[in-house]
Amino acid sequence: MKSNQLKEVALIQFALHGYQGASLAAIADEVGIKKQSIYAHFKNKEDLFISTFNDSIRNELEVIKRFLLEKHSLSLNEILYSFLMEYLDRYQKDHNMSFFMRTCFFPPLQFEEQIKSGSNTFVNELETVFLDVFDERKDEYNSNIDPDTAMLSFLTIFDGLLVEMLYGFPDRLEKRLTSSWDIYWKGITK
C-alpha cells in the first residue's frame, strides 16, 4: 500500500530534519511520486505527521513487548542488561526510535497536546510491563526495595543512556553503560 510507503519515508525524513525541515517534495520524491499525489492519501502534512507518529508509538511498544517475551526465561540481571544493550544498538538501524524521541522531546507546538497524550500512554505502558518483570522476580534483588522503585530507577538509567547515545560518542556510551549498570545492580541487590 502506497500510504504505508509514504509513512515509512516520512518517518525517516521527519527523524532527520524535524517536522518543519522535512518537505513533502522530498518525501514524495523518495517514494517516486509527485508531491501533489500525497494529498490522495493524506489530508495534508499535519495528517501525514500524526499518522506517522501514531504508528511509531505502536511500533515502539511492540518492539519492547516482543523483547520481554523473548527473554522471559532469563534472570532479572540478564533481562535488564541485555535490554539496555539491544535497545541502544537498535538506534543505529531503525529510525523509529529517533523519530519518536525527537517528536516527544521537542514536539511541533501545534501538536503539543496530542503528542503529550501519546507519550504519556507510551511511558505508562513501559512502566507497567517493566513493573511486571520486577514483580515476578522479587527473589532476585533486595527484598527491602519496592519493585516500583527498582523499575523507575532502571528506566531512568535507560533514558540517561539514550541521551548519551544521542550525543553520539560510542566509547563514552559504553563506559556509561558499564558504570551505571555496576552501581545500579549494587544498589538493588546489596
Next chain:
Amino acid sequence: MKSNQLKEVALIQFALHGYQGASLAAIADEVGIKKQSIYAHFKNKEDLFISTFNDSIRNELEVIKRFLLEKHSLSLNEILYSFLMEYLDRYQKDHNMSFFMRTCFFPPLQFEEQIKSGSNTFVNELETVFLDVFDERKDEYNSNIDPDTAMLSFLTIFDGLLVEMLYGFPDRLEKRLTSSWDIYWKGITK
C-alpha cells in the same frame, strides 16, 4: 548591544521551533527591527545560529561551575541531590537548556560536525568538574568504587531525569528523582 539582544531572542525561537522552524522575521520582530537589519549583525541565518550555540555552551558550563563553587562546603550527598533538583528546576525558567539539548540531540545536519565538537567539549568538561567532586570526597562513599564509575553513573541518572523532564510530567519526574537517588546512593555507599 543589539547583536546580543538578537542572540537572546534567537535562542528562544530556536528552542521553541528548531532551526528550520524559527524564522528571521519572527526573531527581528521580537527585537523590534526588520528582518533585513539582522544582516548588519550576522552574515546569515547560519551565522546567527552558530553564534547562539557557542554562547549557549559557555553559559551552560558557567551555570554548572558556579553551582559547584557555591555548594563546595556541603557534603557529597547534599551537593549531588541539590544539583539534580536545582538543574531540573532551571529548565522551566531558562531557555538555554532547552536550546542546547535540542541542538545537541538533533542537530541540523549542515552543522553536525561543529555541534558534535561543541557537545563533546561540554560533556568532557562536565565529567571533569564532577570527577573533581568525587575525587575530593572519597571518604563519603564506598572505597571499593572507582570515582570515575561513581561520576559516570551519576551523570547518567542526571541525563535520564532530563529526558523525563522533556516528556513534561512533573509528578512522574518527582517519582523518578526520588527512586533513582535512593538506588544510586545505596549503590555507591553500601
Next chain:
DNA sequence: GTCTATAGAATGATAGAC
C-alpha cells in the same frame, strides 16, 4: 545600523484532466 524594495527559490495546497 535601519529602512524600503525586491529578487529568487521553496513551501504547502487546490483544481481539473486522464
Next chain:
DNA sequence: GTCTATCATTCTATAGAC
C-alpha cells in the same frame, strides 16, 4: 491515484537610500 498547471505564501538574502 497520479499527473500538470497553478496559486498564495513564506523564506533567506541582496541592493541601495538615508
